Amino acid sequence: MTQLAAEASQRTRRVARTRRYLMCPPTHFDVVYSINPWMNPDKPVDGALARLQWDGLLRAFLALGHQVEFIEPLPGYPDMVFAANGATVINGKVLSARFRYEERAAEGPAYLEWFRARGYETREAVHVNEGEGDYLHAGRYLLAGTGFRTDIRSHREAERFFGMPVAGLRLVDPHFYHLDTALAVLDHDQIMYYPGAFSKESQGVLRVLYPDAIIATEADAEVFGLNAVSDGRHVLMPPSATHLMDELRERGYEPIGVELSELLKSGGSAKCCTLELRAGRS
Numbered sequence: 001m002t003q004l005a006a007e008a009s010q011r012t013r014r015v016a017r018t019r020r021y022l023m024c025p026p027t028h029f030d031v032v033y034s035i036n037p038w039m040n041p042d043k044p045v046d047g048a049l050a051r052l053q054w055d056g057l058l059r060a061f062l063a064l065g066h067q068v069e070f071i072e073p074l075p076g077y078p079d080m081v082f083a084a085n086g087a088t089v090i091n092g093k094v095l096s097a098r099f100r101y102e103e104r105a106a107e108g109p110a111y112l113e114w115f116r117a118r119g120y121e122t123r124e125a126v127h128v129n130e131g132e133g134d135y136l137h138a139g140r141y142l143l144a145g146t147g148f149r150t151d152i153r154s155h156r157e158a159e160r161f162f163g164m165p166v167a168g169l170r171l172v173d174p175h176f177y178h179l180d181t182a183l184a185v186l187d188h189d190q191i192m193y194y195p196g197a198f199s200k201e202s203q204g205v206l207r208v209l210y211p212d213a214i215i216a217t218e219a220d221a222e223v224f225g226l227n228a229v230s231d232g233r234h235v236l237m238p239p240s241a242t243h244l245m246d247e248l249r250e251r252g253y254e255p256i257g258v259e260l261s262e263l264l265k266s267g268g269s270a271k272c273c274t275l276e277l278r279a280g281r282s
């Protein structure tokens with residue numbers, strides 16, 4: 001942190017803004033295929049514990065005053081619990097997800113139908129994209145991941161549909177296959193990220209756009225510390241990301257540990273389970 005930023009952060013009282021989230025209960029959650037390096041179908045998943053942990057995340061949102069809506073999980077789609085992948089929602093406009101792998105293909109239309117039934121303005125995506133897994137709204141920019149899941153051609157599609165500038169970022173480490181495994185938006189123009197997950201060029205872009213970002217260590221990233229949900233003040237995240245929690249406290253945020261170890265067996269944590277429904281400007 002620069003000297004100026006450190007002084008400013010001490011003066012800053014972070015302000016939470018009430019959010020609306022969409023979540024999908026982990027009724028059918030399991031690891032029965034492998035589409036990322038965290039998934040091992042030979043390693044058993046405790047479904048009851050996954051449910052308890054997911055309930056803990058839900059309770060934390062409700063205790064903070066956020067609103068939560070639910071989508072019905074589809075049998076046979078064990079990753080549907082990762083609602084963040086279901087779409088991207090900005091100013092009430094919804095870009096549907098189009099999944100990279102067949103194993104998750106039916107989730108895109110299921111989420112799209114949920115939005116259509118509720119009268120949202122929707123666009124059925126032409127190009128592969130995995131929703132907020134790779135699209136993160138940070139102030140003036142839509143940060144857009146590519147490299148493993150989202151097709152780079154989707155970035156132009158999103159830019160046109162949402163009418164906001166897209167900053168494309170290339171992911172290079174398969175452990176951090178979605179942007180939201182390597183970068184979290186804390187508030188408008190403030191982010192935290194793990195540089196090692198990005199190409200050299202994308203690291204340069206991030207340095208220029210966010211000179212006062214919180215820099216995560218590899219250890220923070222490995223426990224999915226960046227897969228965090230912030231309301232501008234409270235940051236829900238894995239409790240094992242202790243260094244990142246200290247950094248957040250120093251900047252005036254309130255980190256809240258939420259244990260989601262069963263979901264991590266599929267390569268997801270708090271942010272993956274949470275799709276923000278942005279109605280107006282955020």
Ligand SMILES: CN(C)C(=N)NCCC[C@H](N)C(=O)O
Nearest residue numbers: 082084133178180266268272
């Ligand atoms: C940040 N988000 C939304 C995620 N990283 N999503 C988790 C997806 C996990 C799933 N097994 C998959 O590999 O697609």
